[in-house]
Amino acid sequence: MKQALNKNFWRRNGHTVTIYLFLAALMVFVSVFNKDFFTLGNFKNLLRSSFPLLMAAMGQTLVILTGGIDLSLGGIVALCNVVCVMFMNPDSAMGFIPALAAAVAAGVVCGAFNGLLITRGRLAPIIVTIATTAVFDGLALLLMPNPGGSVHRAFAKFLTRGLSGAVPFLLLVLILCLVRNLTNSTPYGKALRAIGGSENAAYSTGIQVGRIKFWAYCLAGVLCAMAGIFLSAQMNSADATIGKNYAMNAITATVVGGTAMTGAVGDPLGTIAGVFIISIINNMLNLFGVSSFYQFICQGLILIVALSLSAMHKRR
Amino acid sequence: MAEEILKMVNITKRFAGITALDQVQFSCSKGEIHVLAGENGAGKSTILKMLAGIHQADEGEIYFHGKKVDIRSPEQSQRMGIAMVFQELTLVGEMTVWENIYLNQEPVTRLGRINKKEIKGRIREAMDRYGIHIDPDAMVSSLSVAQQQMAEILKILVRDPELIILDEPTSALARKEVRQLCQIIRNLIAGGKTIIFISHRMEEVFELGDRITVFKDGHYIGTRNMTEINEDDLIRMMVGRSLENIFPPAVCQVDESQVIFEVKNLTDTASKVNHVSFQVHKGEILGVAGLQGHGQTELLNAISGLHPLAGGEILVGGSPVNVKNSARAIESGIALVPADRKNQGLMLELSNRHNLAISSMKKRMKGCFIDKKAEQEFGEAMKEKLSIKMGSLELPVSSLSGGNQQKVVLGKELATEPRVILFDEPTRGIDVEAKREFYQIMHDLAARGVAVVMNSSDMMEIMGMSSRVIVMYEGRVSGILKKEELSEERIMQLGMGMDKSRKEGEAS
Numbered sequence: 001m002k003q004a005l006n007k008n009f010w011r012r013n014g015h016t017v018t019i020y021l022f023l024a025a026l027m028v029f030v031s032v033f034n035k036d037f038f039t040l041g042n043f044k045n046l047l048r049s050s051f052p053l054l055m056a057a058m059g060q061t062l063v064i065l066t067g068g069i070d071l072s073l074g075g076i077v078a079l080c081n082v083v084c085v086m087f088m089n090p091d092s093a094m095g096f097i098p099a100l101a102a103a104v105a106a107g108v109v110c111g112a113f114n115g116l117l118i119t120r121g122r123l124a125p126i127i128v129t130i131a132t133t134a135v136f137d138g139l140a141l142l143l144m145p146n147p148g149g150s151v152h153r154a155f156a157k158f159l160t161r162g163l164s165g166a167v168p169f170l171l172l173v174l175i176l177c178l179v180r181n182l183t184n185s186t187p188y189g190k191a192l193r194a195i196g197g198s199e200n201a202a203y204s205t206g207i208q209v210g211r212i213k214f215w216a217y218c219l220a221g222v223l224c225a226m227a228g229i230f231l232s233a234q235m236n237s238a239d240a241t242i243g244k245n246y247a248m249n250a251i252t253a254t255v256v257g258g259t260a261m262t263g264a265v266g267d268p269l270g271t272i273a274g275v276f277i278i279s280i281i282n283n284m285l286n287l288f289g290v291s292s293f294y295q296f297i298c299q300g301l302i303l304i305v306a307l308s309l310s311a312m313h314k315r316r
Numbered sequence: 317m318a319e320e321i322l323k324m325v326n327i328t329k330r331f332a333g334i335t336a337l338d339q340v341q342f343s344c345s346k347g348e349i350h351v352l353a354g355e356n357g358a359g360k361s362t363i364l365k366m367l368a369g370i371h372q373a374d375e376g377e378i379y380f381h382g383k384k385v386d387i388r389s390p391e392q393s394q395r396m397g398i399a400m401v402f403q404e405l406t407l408v409g410e411m412t413v414w415e416n417i418y419l420n421q422e423p424v425t426r427l428g429r430i431n432k433k434e435i436k437g438r439i440r441e442a443m444d445r446y447g448i449h450i451d452p453d454a455m456v457s458s459l460s461v462a463q464q465q466m467a468e469i470l471k472i473l474v475r476d477p478e479l480i481i482l483d484e485p486t487s488a489l490a491r492k493e494v495r496q497l498c499q500i501i502r503n504l505i506a507g508g509k510t511i512i513f514i515s516h517r518m519e520e521v522f523e524l525g526d527r528i529t530v531f532k533d534g535h536y537i538g539t540r541n542m543t544e545i546n547e548d549d550l551i552r553m554m555v556g557r558s559l560e561n562i563f564p565p566a567v568c569q570v571d572e573s574q575v576i577f578e579v580k581n582l583t584d585t586a587s588k589v590n591h592v593s594f595q596v597h598k599g600e601i602l603g604v605a606g607l608q609g610h611g612q613t614e615l616l617n618a619i620s621g622l623h624p625l626a627g628g629e630i631l632v633g634g635s636p637v638n639v640k641n642s643a644r645a646i647e648s649g650i651a652l653v654p655a656d657r658k659n660q661g662l663m664l665e666l667s668n669r670h671n672l673a674i675s676s677m678k679k680r681m682k683g684c685f686i687d688k689k690a691e692q693e694f695g696e697a698m699k700e701k702l703s704i705k706m707g708s709l710e711l712p713v714s715s716l717s718g719g720n721q722q723k724v725v726l727g728k729e730l731a732t733e734p735r736v737i738l739f740d741e742p743t744r745g746i747d748v749e750a751k752r753e754f755y756q757i758m759h760d761l762a763a764r765g766v767a768v769v770m771n772s773s774d775m776m777e778i779m780g781m782s783s784r785v786i787v788m789y790e791g792r793v794s795g796i797l798k799k800e801e802l803s804e805e806r807i808m809q810l811g812m813g814m815d816k817s818r819k820e821g822e823a824s
Contacts, residue, residue: 008453185429187422190411194419197408204370204406205471206391207420264410 015258016270023273023280030284044165048234050279051168052077052227053249054272057257058179059220060250061271065183066216067196067263068118068125073224073250074243075136076110080228082140085149085238096155099232104225110136111221115214133247140240147239149232156233168230172272175226179268182219192216196263252299253278255306278302318345320382321479321510322367327376329362336362339376340536342529344479349501349511351521351542354531355554355607355775355808360514361403363531364481367512368400369393399477401468403484403609409457413450414439417471442474446500462489469497473504480504481512486520498524516607516812518547530554547814548805555775555804563780564756566601568763570783574598575634577736577767579619582628588614590791592628596736596767601758603782604771606811611791612771613655616738619769620652621645632735632767646675651734653725655741655771661725662713669695669709671724676731698727702757719750726757737761739770743777755781775804789813 010017031037056073063070084103089095110132117128159167183189191212194202203209227246232238257274259266278299285295322344329337337359344350352360365371366378369390378385380396387393393400407416414435422430439452448466456464465485472480482501486494494517501511501524515521521528522542530537530553537553545553577596582589588611596602604612617623619630621639630637630650637648645652654660662671673680673691680690695709704723706716713724722742729737739758743751758781762768772778778785785797787810795810 011453011455181429187420187424187430190415190419190422190430193411193415194408197410198406201406201408202419204368204390204400204402205419206389206394208391260410264408 013267016267016273019256019258019270019273019277023277026277026280030280033284034287040165044161044168046276046279046283047168047172048160050275051172051230052234053246053253053279054172054275055175055223055227055230056246057250057253057271057275058175058268059223060247061254061257061259061266061268062179062183062192062216062223063125063220064251064254064259064261065192065196065263065266066213067199068213068216069129069251069261070114070217070220071126071129071247072110072114072133072136073220074246075133075140076107076221076224076243077227077231077246078240078243079110079136079140079143080104080106080225081231081242082144082228082238082240084225084229084232085151086143088149088151088232090150090152096152099152100229103229103232104222107221107223107225107228108218109221110224111218112214114221115217118217119210119214129247137240137243140243144238144240147237147241149238151232151236156236159230159233175223176268176272179223183266183268188212188215193264196260196265248303249275249278249299252303252306255303255310258310260310261307318347320344321346321380323379323382324363324366325377325379327363327366327373327378329359329366329371329374336534337373337531338534340531340534341539342536343539344510344512345527346510347505347508348526349505349513349524351525351528352512352514352531353516353521353528353550353554354537355533355773358531358554359534360531361483364400364483364512364514367393367398367479367481368402394475394477397478398481399472399475399479400481401465401472401483401485405464405468407456407464407468407471409455411456412452413454413456413459413467414452416456416467417452417474419471421475438474439470442470446470446473446503447496448500462493465489466493466497469500473500477509479510479512483514484516485513486515486517494520518550518812518814521550522547551805551808555808563777564752564759566599566762566783567759568599570600571598576765577633577769578629578631580629580631582615582618582630583626584614584618585624585626586614588791589618589623592786592788592791592793594786594793594796596769597783598765599762600783601762601768601770601781603778603785604769604788605773605775605778605785605807606788606794608773610788610811612788613740614791615788616652616740616769616771619645619736620650620738622652646732646734649733649735650738651729651732651736652738653722653729653740653742655744657718657722657725661728662721664714665712667710668699668704668706668713668716668724671713672698672709672727672731675728679731694731698731702727702730703753717746717750719746719754722746722750722754726754734766736767736769739768739772741772741774742770743772743774775807778802778807779804787811 036042056077060070060073080103083106084099087102088099114129114132117123118125183192191207194207195209195212199209231242253274254271255261256277257270259271281298282295285298320343324342326339327337328339340363342363354360362371366373367387369387369392372388417439418435423434425431436452443449448470450463450467456467459467469485486497489497498520504511513524525542527539527541529539532554574597575595576598580593582592592615594602606612614623618625619639621642621644630639632649639645639648639650658664669691672695677686680687680694699706702723704720706720713721743754758768770781779802783799785802786793787795787807789811790813794813797806
């Protein structure tokens with residue numbers, strides 16, 4: 001019985017364990033060059049700078065599990081960032097509440113827009129989200145042509161550095177638990193994976209395929225809203241062009257984290273490791289003074305390697 | 317007479333203009349096992365998929381428990397208490413057995429989490445009850461097809477439906493599992509369920525069925541009590557039809573002394589083709605018959621390099637050839653006219669000229685460019701030779717009728733000057749006039765010494781065109797029939813794997 005349990009554990013979580021081992025090895029490697037790597041301060045920094053991508057990547061994971069893809073995540077992040085700052089009243093004590101509500105609403109609407117086009121319009125997710133990226137980016141620029149605005153001080157400080165820096169960590173743990181529960185332990189999550197595995201099979205089983213997919217895109221929108229809100233707190237302002245690398249980084253993190261691009265197989269917990277791997281590699285390149293152009297190249301190479309590994313795994 | 321649980325009246329269904337079901341009836345009494353029988357393409361799966369909510373009827377009414385219903389989706393069908401085991405499996409390979417069995421049906425805890433413990437308990441109980449043993453934690457993709465089939469059945473059973481539809485559930489199962497399934501079916505009937513059952517295995521049909529309904533070419537033929545009829549009556553109901561004489565006579569005599577194409581012990585990697593051997597003599601058209609899905613298409617694909625081979629030999633004109641991919645097969649003189657011309661045969665949006673020329677482009681080169689003029693002449697010649705009716709060589713091939721499209725596919729293949737030509741369902745979806753022309757071309761090819769092999773699910777075509785027929789059953793050749801031995805009954809018997817049992821029966 002014990003052995004059977006172990007076997008199942010490995011079958012389900014083998015990839016996630018491997019990716020965390022890789023992350024640990026990477027951290028040890030980096031610490032050789034950076035004596036300050038294993039300090040609390042550095043970890044707080046790392047988390048703060050990775051937080052928006054963590055949110056977007058979890059959203060991407062939900063969508064990719066259905067066999068879809070969302071390239072418009074960056075556009076949604078930027079739009080939510082702008083909307084959040086616009087609705088912010090820095091002077092009133094509770095001035096951040098309308099901003100939060102507006103940002104989340106913007107995220108849901110964007111996600112719902114994608115979802116409707118994909119499920120009702122029966123259009124390919126990749127095309128739909130390329131098009132909506134332009135729409136969301138354009139909207140963000142329209143609302144705020146130049147970076148700026150100001151943010152509720154106390155709110156920004158609490159979100160990024162509250163409880164001596166523990167707030168982002170607690171928030172991450174909370175959201176990860178919610179998302180992971182959803183994908184791994186609820187009927188919704190099983191339906192999500194079933195659609196990614198075989199849409200016809202899911203439909204014949206009586207799953208309401210359209211509805212499930214629609215909500216996946218909406219949830220991705222909400223998670224992007226989280227990213228946008230956090231960014232506004234971090235920068236104390238808004239920038240309509242902030243989102244341009246999010247879509248690709250979120251895909252990379254998801255694939256590195258063990259989610260199959262074809263859907264069905266994957267775990268948001270792995271995606272978290274994927275994000276940190278990308279962040280740490282970028283950090284390291286910064287540390288060595290490598291130009292940011294090489295960082296782009298490096299990121300592309302990571303994605304290629306991750307895709308090849310997952311393809312090899314599948315063939316086996 | 318038990319209560320009539322299901323009644324379908326005057327059901328008509330068309331797919332893209334083709335009538336799949338024409339004013340058919342079907343009804344089912346509570347607690348019976350009702351067999352639905354008919355040849356390939358009779359419309360059996362179509363009508364049952366209406367009950368499962370996959371298809372909707374164009375005309376006609378469905379009554380369930382005497383109430384008129386309109387089943388719009390699988391979800392609704394399930395809520396009504398109908399469950400179907402489909403011919404093609406509906407399991408998700410990337411998920412475990414237990415996840416699949418309880419998919420969309422999961423009991424949850426108060427927090428909304430799936431109650432894994434309860435699911436596993438219930439599955440264990442169901443497996444014990446029905447004598448099915450599969451590891452609930454195994455990934456579905458790691459199971460054998462037979463195990464997947466059993467998991468699929470279990471998935472239906474845990475939903476506790478009132479009406480269970482089984483569409484050829486035994487085609488993938490071995491004898492032992494078939495017996496197990498029969499036992500399960502009997503238990504279900506004892507538990508008050510009603511079952512509709514499609515099967516091509518006579519044994520099961522007669523062992524299990526209470527009543528049988530026969531469809532043919534989308535028409536309702538009749539319903540009988542199982543006790544009233546025997547195997548021969550049933551086969552007569554399934555095949556009897558008027559013979560339209562659209563088949564031209566063969567042009568030349570078969571020269572049995574010359575083998576121009578031979579296949580020895582052909583076996584594929586997916587175990588769809590199993591030790592198949594046959595010969596084609598000069599002047600011969602070899603028919604490949606059998607019920608759908610017994611390896612006929614895979615056999616033709618394997619010979620033409622589209623389906624991986626595990627073993628065996630292919631000899632063209634006496635010398636062995638290697639067909640590791642389709643380019644090599646074409647080089648060796650093997651051409652295929654595929655069943656699905658729209659996806660496999662043609663580039664629909666490209667011009668007739670382009671489609672005709674694509675397979676033999678290298679023959680008309682001027683340096684490293686295509687010789688436009690030569691291609692034009694070639695296109696005109698093909699058009700003439702096969703009398704393809706087209707507005708212009710430059711129009712997209714999608715503008716042609718089905719029959720002329722099929723001629724373009726053939727022209728494309730003939731341009732490679734094949735010594736062996738394989739036809740997979742050559743006349744599917746084309747009109748009678750085009751069919752007749754096509755048949756004439758096939759005879760001419762055979763007369764010119766090209767080996768012609770034709771797979772067809774149309775009995776009339778097989779009977780009318782072939783000099784000899786190989787019948788396939790479960791990936792093997794279950795019999796070879798000479799022209800004078802050909803009859804629909806014989807082909808059906810071989811295609812249902814009945815031949816052996818019959819001979820044994822006669823011997824004893």
